[in-house]
Amino acid sequence: MDGVKVAFPIQQAMGHIGEIVGPELVEEQQANNHTSSYTIRASIVVAPETEEQVSHVLQFAHSNGYSVVTQGGGTKDAWGGHTGQADILLSMKNMSGILHHSIGDLMVTALPGTTVKTLQDALGQAGQFLPIDPSWSEQSTIGGMVAANGSGPKRALFGSARDHLIATRVALADGTVIRTGAKVVKNVAGYDMNKLFVGSMGTLGVLTELTFKIRPLPATTGLLAFGSNASGDWKRIQEALLDSQLEPCAAELVSPALAMKLFGSAQPEPALVILFEDVDPSVSYQLEWLKTFAANIGLEPASECRGRTATEPLIEHLRNIVPSANAIAPDRLVVSLKLLSTMTEVSDIYEFANTSAAQLGCELYFSGGLFTGISYCTLDTEPNRTQDIIQWIHGINAYMDQIHGAAIVALAPVQVRSAVSVWGFARADGGLMKDIKQKLDSTHILNRGRFVGGI
Structure with a gap:
C-alpha cells in the first residue's frame, strides 16, 4: 500500500467512519486560516469513545491509505514537523476518565483523553499525585503528555512521563491493539516497550489506555x-x-x-x-x-x-512558558524552542538567546533547568517578521550544534516550521527510528512527517 490517492472522498469516508463510531461523532473540519497555521488540519474529525472504535477507524484508514493525525487537548498541535492537510483527525477528547486507582499500590489507570488537571484533582483527594507537570494542565491530556514526553520545571526532581509510565494499551496503524508493560510498580521482565511510544509524537501508534506509578503529595x-x-x-x-x-x-x-x-x-x-x-x-x-x-x-x-x-x-x-497552540492571538507571531544541553551550559545558552533576541528588538521569555539541561524560550512579535524569526532559529540551531546540544521547535506557525530544522540537526539514531516506524506503520499513515527525520 503506497498511500497515494487521486482525491480524498470526504463524504464517502465520513459515511464509513460514521458507521463505525456513529454519525454524531464524525464531522467535516471547517477551514480557519489563522488557527490552521498553529493547529492540526484534516478533512474529517472523528472523536471515538472506545478503544474498539479507534481500532476500527485505523483499520479503515490503513486499508485505504488515508493519513491520520491524532489530537488530545490541542496544546501541542504546533510541536514537530508540519504534517500537511491530513485526511482524518483522530480526536481523543471523548476517551476520558479514570479506570482504576489503587491507592495502596500507588498506581492509576486512565484513558488518554483525560486532562492532567482532572487526573491530579482526583488523585489529590487521596493525598497523591502524578509527578509530571506538563504545561496547560486544564487542556493537556495524559495521552498527549506521553506522546510528547511532557514535563515541567519539577522534572528536576521527579523526571518526565517516561519515568512514571508503567503500562499502556496501544492501537497500531493497522488497528491491531497491543499491551505493553505491566500494572505492577516493579517489573523487570523483558524490554520496556512503553518507552518506545513515549515522545514518539503519535507516529507509532495511538495510546488508548495508560497506567502510571504515582506518589504521595509532599507535605x-x-x-x-x-x-x-x-x-x-x-x-x-x-x-x-x-x-x-x-x-x-x-x-x-x-x-x-x-x-x-x-x-x-x-x-x-x-x-x-x-x-x-x-x-x-x-x-x-x-x-x-x-x-x-x-x-x-x-x-x-x-x-x-x-x-x-x-x-x-x-x-x-x-x-506554561510555551503557549498553547490553540490560543495564539491572530495578530501575533509566536515561536517557542526547547533547548537540550548539559546542565552547565544553561546560563551560557540564556545569554546567547537573550542577546540574539535583543538584536531583533524582542523580549525573551526564558526558563532554563539548572538540574536538567532543558531550557525553553519564547518570542512574541508581529506577524510580518517571519523571516527575522526564521533567521533567529537558524542562529539558535547553529549555536546549539556548536555546543553539542539540540534545539527543538516547540511551537511555531506552519510557515516557520516549514523553513527550519524543527528537530535540530541530524541524529545518529535516525536510521533505527525509521526502521521502527517502517515496522509498526509500514504505510506511514500516522502523523506523517511530524517526528525526527520526517518520520
Whole structure:
C-alpha cells in the first residue's frame, strides 16, 4: 500500500467512519486560516469513545491509505514537523476518565483523553499525585503528555512521563491493539516497550489506555528567588546545589521578562527560582541552607514563599512558558524552542538567546533547568517578521550544534516550521527510528512527517 490517492472522498469516508463510531461523532473540519497555521488540519474529525472504535477507524484508514493525525487537548498541535492537510483527525477528547486507582499500590489507570488537571484533582483527594507537570494542565491530556514526553520545571526532581509510565494499551496503524508493560510498580521482565511510544509524537501508534506509578503529595513546599545580572552568581549557586545534598524540585534560570511576570520586579533582571517539596523540616532546612550560601556571595532573596497555594501559581507560569497552540492571538507571531544541553551550559545558552533576541528588538521569555539541561524560550512579535524569526532559529540551531546540544521547535506557525530544522540537526539514531516506524506503520499513515527525520 503506497498511500497515494487521486482525491480524498470526504463524504464517502465520513459515511464509513460514521458507521463505525456513529454519525454524531464524525464531522467535516471547517477551514480557519489563522488557527490552521498553529493547529492540526484534516478533512474529517472523528472523536471515538472506545478503544474498539479507534481500532476500527485505523483499520479503515490503513486499508485505504488515508493519513491520520491524532489530537488530545490541542496544546501541542504546533510541536514537530508540519504534517500537511491530513485526511482524518483522530480526536481523543471523548476517551476520558479514570479506570482504576489503587491507592495502596500507588498506581492509576486512565484513558488518554483525560486532562492532567482532572487526573491530579482526583488523585489529590487521596493525598497523591502524578509527578509530571506538563504545561496547560486544564487542556493537556495524559495521552498527549506521553506522546510528547511532557514535563515541567519539577522534572528536576521527579523526571518526565517516561519515568512514571508503567503500562499502556496501544492501537497500531493497522488497528491491531497491543499491551505493553505491566500494572505492577516493579517489573523487570523483558524490554520496556512503553518507552518506545513515549515522545514518539503519535507516529507509532495511538495510546488508548495508560497506567502510571504515582506518589504521595509532599507535605509542604518552599520557594526562593534570587535576582542577579551576573552570570557568575548563577553558576556559583548551581555548582553549590549540585555539590550539596539538597534536592530541589525545580531550579530554573528565568529571563527578566519572565521574572517580571512572576514577581513584578520594579527593576527587571534575570532570576534563579528554586523550589523544594518535602516534609516541613526538610523544606525548612534546605531553604535556610540556600539563603545562607547566597548571603555569603552577596545575594539576598528577591522573593520567598511557603505552601502550595503560594508556590504553585509561580511554577504554573514557568511550565506554561510555551503557549498553547490553540490560543495564539491572530495578530501575533509566536515561536517557542526547547533547548537540550548539559546542565552547565544553561546560563551560557540564556545569554546567547537573550542577546540574539535583543538584536531583533524582542523580549525573551526564558526558563532554563539548572538540574536538567532543558531550557525553553519564547518570542512574541508581529506577524510580518517571519523571516527575522526564521533567521533567529537558524542562529539558535547553529549555536546549539556548536555546543553539542539540540534545539527543538516547540511551537511555531506552519510557515516557520516549514523553513527550519524543527528537530535540530541530524541524529545518529535516525536510521533505527525509521526502521521502527517502517515496522509498526509500514504505510506511514500516522502523523506523517511530524517526528525526527520526517518520520
